Amino acid sequence: MSPATPERIVIATRESRLALWQAEHVKARLESLYPGCRVELLGMTTRGDQILDRPLAKVGGKGLFVKELETALLDGRADVAVHSMKDVPMQMGEEFALACISAREVPLDAFVSNRYESLADMPPGAVVGTSSLRRESQLHAQYPFLGVTSLRGNLDTRLRKLDEGQYDAIILAAAGLTRLGLEGRIRSVLPSEVSLPAAGQGALGIECLAGREDLIGWLQPLDDDDTAACVRAERAVARALAGSCEVPLGAYAQMRGGRLWLRGFVARPDGSRIVRAEREGAPADAEALGAALAEDLREQGADAILAELG
Template sequence: MPRWLVYRIVMSISEHTLRIATRQSRLALWQAEHVAALLRNKHPGLKVELVPMTTQGDRILDRPLANIGGKGLFIKELELAMSEHRADIAVHSMKDVPSDMPPGFMLAAMLPRADPRDAFVSTHYKDFASLPQGARVGTSSLRRQCQLKNVRPDLELITLRGNVDTRLRKLDENHYDAIILAAAGLIRLGLESRITEYFKPEQSVPAVGQGIIGIECRDDDARNIAYVRALNDAQSWQCCVAERSFAQRLEGSCQSPIAGFATLSGDRLQLHGVIGSPDGKEMYRGAHIGSIDDAEAIGVRLAEELLKDGAGPLLERLRQESP
C-alpha cells in the first residue's frame, strides 16, 4: 500500500469520533467501556466516547418486565439516539435484544461469549437444593421462573428488578432467601465471590444470547459497521444466530418463557431449547445438532419440532394472555 494512502487512512481514523450509546447501569457501562477499549486497540487513533442514558426499562422498576413490554424497553432509547445521530453504535447484552431487529438497524458484531450460566446467590443457603419449602426466590425472568417452578413448585418466586447492585442489596436486606442472576454480569463486575452455586445449563437453560455482548449499528453506516465488525467473534455469532432463529420462529410474546442455548464441538453446533408455562406445569424440551454453517436452520428446525410436539397451543394461549 502506498505510504500516502496509509497516511490518509490513519488521519481519517484520528479525525473520527465513534459514539457509543449505553445504559447507565454499572454493568452496561462496563460493557460499553470494554467495547470502547477493544475498538481503540483494534483501530489506533480512533476516538471513542460513551453516550450514557436511562431507558424506560431502567425507570419502571415496580412491575415485571413482561407486563410493560419486555426486554426491548432497555434498547429503544439507544436506537432513538442512533437514528437521531446523537450516537453511532449501541452496546447490548444480547439476552436483552429482541429477535426481530427494527428497520434501519443491524447487529454488526458479537464478542466472545462469557460464562452463560445462571447463578444462584444466597447469604443463608449453600445451593439451590438446600432451599427450604416455600423459600422466597427473587428473579425477573419468566424463563428462570418456569424452569425453577418445574422442579420446585413449592418455591415463592418474587419479582426482582433493578441493577445488579440493587438486587444484591435487597438479598442482603433479607427480602429474599436467594436470588438468581446471570453469572456473566457478576463476573464482569468483579462480584464472582457472591455466586453460591452455578446452575448447569441443563438445570436452567440460559436465555437466548446470555453471556454475549452485541453491538448494534445503523444499517446504512458503512464506516462504523466496518470498525465494529473487526471485533466479531465467529463462534459467538453462529451460536447466537441459532438461538435467535429458534426464538424468532416461535413468535413468543413477552409472556412466553423461552430458553435457547447453543454449544460448539468442532464444526458441529448443538442447540438446546425450552418452552414452558410461567408456572412450570407445562414444559417442552428438545435439542438439534448440525453443521455450524446451518446455524439459522438448526434454530428453525428445533422450534418446529417443539411446536409439533405440542408447544404451539401453549404459545398461542400465552400470546392471548399477554397485556
C-alpha cells in the first residue's frame, strides 16, 4: 500500500441501528476506495441517546448526539465521525472540520400510521407523535384539530411506541426508514409544502479534526457536490437565525436547472404564526444564499418570533 492511502481508519458512531447502518455504509465505501485499509467502528452512547424522558429542545438540543463522538476524535480513539447532517450543530468548533457530505437520501418527512392513510384522514383529537418543534409547528398550522405530543427514542423505539397504540400516527424522516429497509411502514411521504424539512435532513456528513489534511483528502471521493451545496445553504439559514431544537425552523434547498432553489420558515411552536421566504442562486454562493434568505425571514417578522422563544 502506498503512503498516499490510509492503512487504518476508525469511525466513531452512535450505537442505534440507524447510526450503525450509516457508519457501515461509509465503512463499505472507504473499503471499496482503499482496498487493504482496515476500517473499524467505535460504537458510543451519547447524552442524546441517554436522556429520553424530556423533549430534546429542553435538554440541550441535537448537539447532544455528537459531543461524545467529537471527544473520541480529540483524544485519538477515532479518526472520523459519521453524522446525520440534521444532528450536526450549526456552529462547529474550530478544531473540527466537516470533511465531506455524501449524496442525499429522500430529505422529506414520512407519515407513519397503522390506522390512517394520511394526515387528512385523521379525525379530530387523534394523536400524532413527533420529536421536532419544526414538524409540530407545521402540523398545528395545517391540522389544528389534531393532538401533537412529544416522541423520543431511536427509530425502532418510536415505531414500537406507535405499534403499542401510544400514538395514532408518528412523523419520521423518510431517509431513516428507507435506509433500514422499512419503506413499507411509510403510508405517505409529506410534500415539502406540508412539512418543510430540517436543514441537512437526509444527508450524511463525515467529521474529522481540522488538522487532519490526510483524512480530508481521503474522504473527498465520498463528497457529493450538489448535496453539499444544498446542505451548506440550508445550514447557513439556520446558523444565521441561531437555529436549534428550541426554534421551529425549516430550510430546504433543491437543485433546479443548475441553480439552487432555497426555501425556509420560522414559526411559533403552536403554528399560530409562520414566516416564509425563498430565494434562488448559484451553488457556488450557497452560504451567501442561505444568509440572504435568513435576512428575508427577519424582515418578514422572524426576529419577533425568535425574541418570543428566547
